[in-house]
Amino acid sequence: MKPKKDVQQGTLALMVLKTLDVLGSLHGYGIARRIEQISGDLLAVNQGTLYPVLLRLEQEGAIASEWGPSENNRRARFYRLTRAGHKLLEAEKRDWEQTAAIIARFFAVKAQDLV
Amino acid sequence: MRALNRLFTRLLNFTARRRGDERLREEMESHMAAQTEENIRAGMTPGEARRRARLKFGAVETVREDYHAEQGLPFVENLLLDVRYALRVLGKSPAFTAVALVTLALGIGANVIVFGVLNAVLLHPLDVSDPQSLYQMRHKQWMSGRLLTTSYPAFEDFRRRNTTFSGMAGVYGYSHAALRWRNTVRNVHGDEVTGNYFDLLGVQPEIGRFFHAADEHGPNSAPYVVLSDALWRSAFNADPGVVGTTVELDKHPFTVVGVAPARFHGAERFVWPDYWMPMVMEGADFLSSRTSITLTVIGRLKPGVTPQQATENLNAISAELAKEYPETDDGLPLRLIHPGLLGDDGEVIRGFLYGVTVLALLVLAAACANLASLFAARVADRSRELALRAALGSSRRRLVRQLLTEAAIVSLLGGAAGLASAHLLLGVLNRWPPMAEAHLAAGVDARVYLAGLVLTLGSALLFGMVPARQAWLSSPLQMLKGGPADLMHLRRFALRDLLLGAQIAICTLLVTASLVAVRGMVRALDAPLGFQPQGAMLVGMDLSQAGQTGDVALEKKKAMIEAARSIPGVTAAGTVSRTPMTGGLHGIPIYRPGTTELKLKNSVLAPYVFPMSPGYLEAAGTRLLSGRDVSWHDTAETPYVAIVNETFARKMWGETPAIGQRFILGRKLTEVVGVAENGKYHDLEEAPQAVVYLPLLQSEGGEAVLVVRSRLAPNEMTAALVRTLSGIEPNVPITVESWSATLDDELLPARAATMALGVMGLLAAMLAVTGIFGMAAYSVSRRMRELGIRVALGARRTQVMSAAVGRPMVLLGVGSVLGLLAGVFASRLLGHIVYQANPLDPVVVGGAVLTMALLGIAASAIPARRALAVDPSILMREE
Numbered sequence: 001m002k003p004k005k006d007v008q009q010g011t012l013a014l015m016v017l018k019t020l021d022v023l024g025s026l027h028g029y030g031i032a033r034r035i036e037q038i039s040g041d042l043l044a045v046n047q048g049t050l051y052p053v054l055l056r057l058e059q060e061g062a063i064a065s066e067w068g069p070s071e072n073n074r075r076a077r078f079y080r081l082t083r084a085g086h087k088l089l090e091a092e093k094r095d096w097e098q099t100a101a102i103i104a105r106f107f108a109v110k111a112q113d114l115v
Numbered sequence: 116m117r118a119l120n121r122l123f124t125r126l127l128n129f130t131a132r133r134r135g136d137e138r139l140r141e142e143m144e145s146h147m148a149a150q151t152e153e154n155i156r157a158g159m160t161p162g163e164a165r166r167r168a169r170l171k172f173g174a175v176e177t178v179r180e181d182y183h184a185e186q187g188l189p190f191v192e193n194l195l196l197d198v199r200y201a202l203r204v205l206g207k208s209p210a211f212t213a214v215a216l217v218t219l220a221l222g223i224g225a226n227v228i229v230f231g232v233l234n235a236v237l238l239h240p241l242d243v244s245d246p247q248s249l250y251q252m253r254h255k256q257w258m259s260g261r262l263l264t265t266s267y268p269a270f271e272d273f274r275r276r277n278t279t280f281s282g283m284a285g286v287y288g289y290s291h292a293a294l295r296w297r298n299t300v301r302n303v304h305g306d307e308v309t310g311n312y313f314d315l316l317g318v319q320p321e322i323g324r325f326f327h328a329a330d331e332h333g334p335n336s337a338p339y340v341v342l343s344d345a346l347w348r349s350a351f352n353a354d355p356g357v358v359g360t361t362v363e364l365d366k367h368p369f370t371v372v373g374v375a376p377a378r379f380h381g382a383e384r385f386v387w388p389d390y391w392m393p394m395v396m397e398g399a400d401f402l403s404s405r406t407s408i409t410l411t412v413i414g415r416l417k418p419g420v421t422p423q424q425a426t427e428n429l430n431a432i433s434a435e436l437a438k439e440y441p442e443t444d445d446g447l448p449l450r451l452i453h454p455g456l457l458g459d460d461g462e463v464i465r466g467f468l469y470g471v472t473v474l475a476l477l478v479l480a481a482a483c484a485n486l487a488s489l490f491a492a493r494v495a496d497r498s499r500e501l502a503l504r505a506a507l508g509s510s511r512r513r514l515v516r517q518l519l520t521e522a523a524i525v526s527l528l529g530g531a532a533g534l535a536s537a538h539l540l541l542g543v544l545n546r547w548p549p550m551a552e553a554h555l556a557a558g559v560d561a562r563v564y565l566a567g568l569v570l571t572l573g574s575a576l577l578f579g580m581v582p583a584r585q586a587w588l589s590s591p592l593q594m595l596k597g598g599p600a601d602l603m604h605l606r607r608f609a610l611r612d613l614l615l616g617a618q619i620a621i622c623t624l625l626v627t628a629s630l631v632a633v634r635g636m637v638r639a640l641d642a643p644l645g646f647q648p649q650g651a652m653l654v655g656m657d658l659s660q661a662g663q664t665g666d667v668a669l670e671k672k673k674a675m676i677e678a679a680r681s682i683p684g685v686t687a688a689g690t691v692s693r694t695p696m697t698g699g700l701h702g703i704p705i706y707r708p709g710t711t712e713l714k715l716k717n718s719v720l721a722p723y724v725f726p727m728s729p730g731y732l733e734a735a736g737t738r739l740l741s742g743r744d745v746s747w748h749d750t751a752e753t754p755y756v757a758i759v760n761e762t763f764a765r766k767m768w769g770e771t772p773a774i775g776q777r778f779i780l781g782r783k784l785t786e787v788v789g790v791a792e793n794g795k796y797h798d799l800e801e802a803p804q805a806v807v808y809l810p811l812l813q814s815e816g817g818e819a820v821l822v823v824r825s826r827l828a829p830n831e832m833t834a835a836l837v838r839t840l841s842g843i844e845p846n847v848p849i850t851v852e853s854w855s856a857t858l859d860d861e862l863l864p865a866r867a868a869t870m871a872l873g874v875m876g877l878l879a880a881m882l883a884v885t886g887i888f889g890m891a892a893y894s895v896s897r898r899m900r901e902l903g904i905r906v907a908l909g910a911r912r913t914q915v916m917s918a919a920v921g922r923p924m925v926l927l928g929v930g931s932v933l934g935l936l937a938g939v940f941a942s943r944l945l946g947h948i949v950y951q952a953n954p955l956d957p958v959v960v961g962g963a964v965l966t967m968a969l970l971g972i973a974a975s976a977i978p979a980r981r982a983l984a985v986d987p988s989i990l991m992r993e994e
Contacts, residue, residue, distance in 0.1 A: 032146070048174070052181040059124040074149070075141065
């Protein structure tokens with residue numbers, strides 16, 4: 001079994017935002033499952049840590065939430081992206097891609113390129 | 116924006132105490148239920164499925180805490196928790212809390228009061244433009260209370276010849292007059308100033324205008340007067356129409372040109388003039404006389420000129436003048452000071468205030484040392500509680516924060532109490548007549564509040580750090596095991612010992628200081644005054660205000676004395692130019708008989724001169740040691756005679772009897788007919804001064820105070836005097852005061868100093884008692900078991916005693932010695948505060964040692980008794 005990776009600070013929020021962007025309204029368990037599936041079980045996330053992140057995003061106005069019935073007819077809290085959340089996601093995405101591009105360039109560099 | 120949004124929501128949550136507990140719980144439940152179902156679907160047993168779901172979710176408590184932290188303001192919430200806990204802890208030991216609060220309130224209150232006065236007197240600049248470049252000219256020789264430096268012609272010479280001042284103005288600050296406006300007469304006092312005065316100071320009138328140098332065209336050319344705001348309000352009902360009208364000052368018409376702003380009170384802080392008038396109104400004689408040294412000179416330095424350069428410039432001019440006018444100008448070297456605090460008295464006042472500030476800070480330092488050891492002792496007692504908290508997962512940082520919170524709460528409460536009481540006391544002080552007369556409004560302004568806050572937080576840090584450090588260093592394991600290890604025990608006591616030692620040293624220093632002050636005061640009060648103020652009344656009645664001079668005024672004076680004498684119960688009455696210790700005295704040169712060149716440098720003495728009527732010496736209670744009193748038969752036609760005091764006689768003629776000896780005074784050969792006892796003439800602290808009393812009829816007229824001695828009570832006497840005397844001259848205002856009451860003002864600085872130091876000493880003594888008591892009581896209670904064992908093993912009482920209170924006693928001895936030594940080295944500091952401060956005075960040293968010993972015995976008596984009363988059987992069973 002491969003060692004699981006820890007989640008970097010702030011990336012969990014980005015994953016939440018993207019998940020909601022793709023799948024629309026979703027409850028906490030759904031989000032957790034989706035992140036697990038997409039990351040291919042490589043991430044070691046205690047599912048519980050999701051909830052403080054959700055609260056924070058909600059307090060920042062990026063997502064909104066309301067009670068609703070879940071698939072097995074329990075009450076669950078459903079989260080959805082707000083307009084501000086969309087904008088935030090776009091901005092974060094750009095940042096992330098930029099950072100990734102820069103890092104990628106560093107990895108691509110070989111010794112002879114620098115002479 | 117996002118951050119702001121979030122903070123706002125958090126604040127809202129925090130203030131509304133909204134808790135998302137319910138929501139989180141439900142969400143978590145639904146989460147786990149979903150996970151469990153999925154696990155079951157994947158083929159697990161229900162139990163296994165639930166376990167796996169919980170594992171996957173992670174630690175519920177951590178999630179909940181993170182959630183909370185995200186939701187509210189954790190820092191503030193923790194602080195509130197700490198505060199609530201601290202309040203509960205403090206409430207649980209009310210005695211400890213009360214002692215700590217009172218100690219701090221006293222320490223901080225004393226400091227705030229001292230700082231309030233310091234702030235009012237020293238830190239507020241004069242209300243003139245650019246006070247820093249304003250200087251006052253003084254003689255180089257240090258003189259207390261004397262403001263006058265030059266004559267008017269000499270001032271003009273200085274003003275014209277100097278190259279270093281952008282402007283120079285002369286002030287005569289002892290002007291007084293009867294002001295008549297619309298048939299009411301009142302006595303007012305003010306400043307006579309040169310025309311450029313207001314322009315030099317850079318003040319603007321409230322209404323009307325000021326007079327300027329251009330208004331002056333020679334003697335008596337500018338009959339203008341500027342009113343102070345206070346006089347304008349009290350005498351003219353703040354009527355703006357008064358500008359341009361004419362008022363009478365001593366029967367001479369003056370035009371009111373303007374009113375000064377309410378904040379402006381001239382260049383002196385304690386003397387607020389009622390009016391300002393041009394000096395040229397004093398007349399031609401005054402303006403040309405080089406012998407009447409009556410001007411205070413203030414000037415503004417040119418930009419870039421240092422006071423040093425200006426002083427050299429002035430001294431060069433002074434030397435020139437001495438050459439040009441050798442008979443009158445003495446060419447004494449000059450120096451510059453900032454005006455405002457009664458000339459050189461400013462140095463005394465400044466030294467006193469700074470000295471008292473240092474002492475007040477020392478009191479606070481002692482209070483902090485006291486509190487530090489109290490808190491440290493408490494932490495030692497609470498070590499189990501702290502250990503328990505540490506064992507339950509509280510971080511050290513958190514423990515220290517808790518302890519500091521307690522210290523901060525105590526100091527904030529104590530500081531608030533101190534500030535409040537200081538506020539009240541300053542209010543009382545401000546209404547106290549002597550302070551009010553000196554216009555010393557020592558208010559509590561922003562600066563004072565700030566100082567109070569800084570002191571409060573500073574002391575919280577000072578005494579909070581000690582227990583915090585102790586908690587930081589301690590190991591929970593050791594503490595739980597039941598008391599600290601022996602090594603720790605010893606070290607902790609070393610720190611507490613140091614604190615107590617320092618505290619005792621400071622307290623001894625303060626006790627020494629207050630003893631020195633009390634001793635100085637007693638000495639000053641014991642010194643013979645040379646007159647008996649008790650039973651004497653002073654009547655002020657300036658006949659010149661009624662326009663009467665010369666022989667008419669003299670006859671009136673005679674009539675007044677006779678009238679006063681005729682009142683039943685009056686034993687003696689007489690006038691004198693001014694009573695002793697009312698300021699404004701100047702030495703007048705005396706020459707030996709046969710001196711031909713009457714130049715200043717040939718003079719042998721410069722005594723104070725008091726023109727007086729017959730009977731004055733008796734009325735004042737000044738003993739005539741030999742010879743006779745002056746009489747009404749000593750007139751301008753008979754030989755000139757004088758009565759001199761002992762100092763005069765001894766300085767002039769040594770042991771030879773003075774009666775019949777002669778000297779020259781004011782170009783007149785004068786014979787001594789009597790010798791009076793010595794006394795105090797200018798202030799209480801002066802060295803013996805030479806004094807000459809001249810008969811009224813052989814000296815120039817002028818001011819006179821009628822002194823009446825009687826057996827009646829002061830208020831009866833006042834009524835009788837007013838009734839009798841107003842019949843003689845109805846148009847002159849009469850003031851009657853008892854002499855003792857007038858003298859109180861003179862004694863005020865010494866009294867205030869003694870009181871201030873006495874209070875400090877008392878505070879220090881209280882702190883020493885509580886400190887020693889706390890230490891001894893603590894060490895006895897900590898060592899009860901050990902003492903019990905000692906008693907059980909047959910220790911003698913003395914041994915038990917020395918084990919119980921030996922250490923505080925040793926500290927008391929060491930601390931006292933250090934404090935006494937500090938007192939000796941601080942004698943310069945004390946010298947600023949009390950005159951003739953001598954900490955080596957055996958009475959003072961003995962008193963300090965005795966005080967500290969008594970305090971130590973008193974403070975450790977109760978703990979010692981407890982130690983002696985130890986009953987081993989009970990103690991052993993208890994543990």
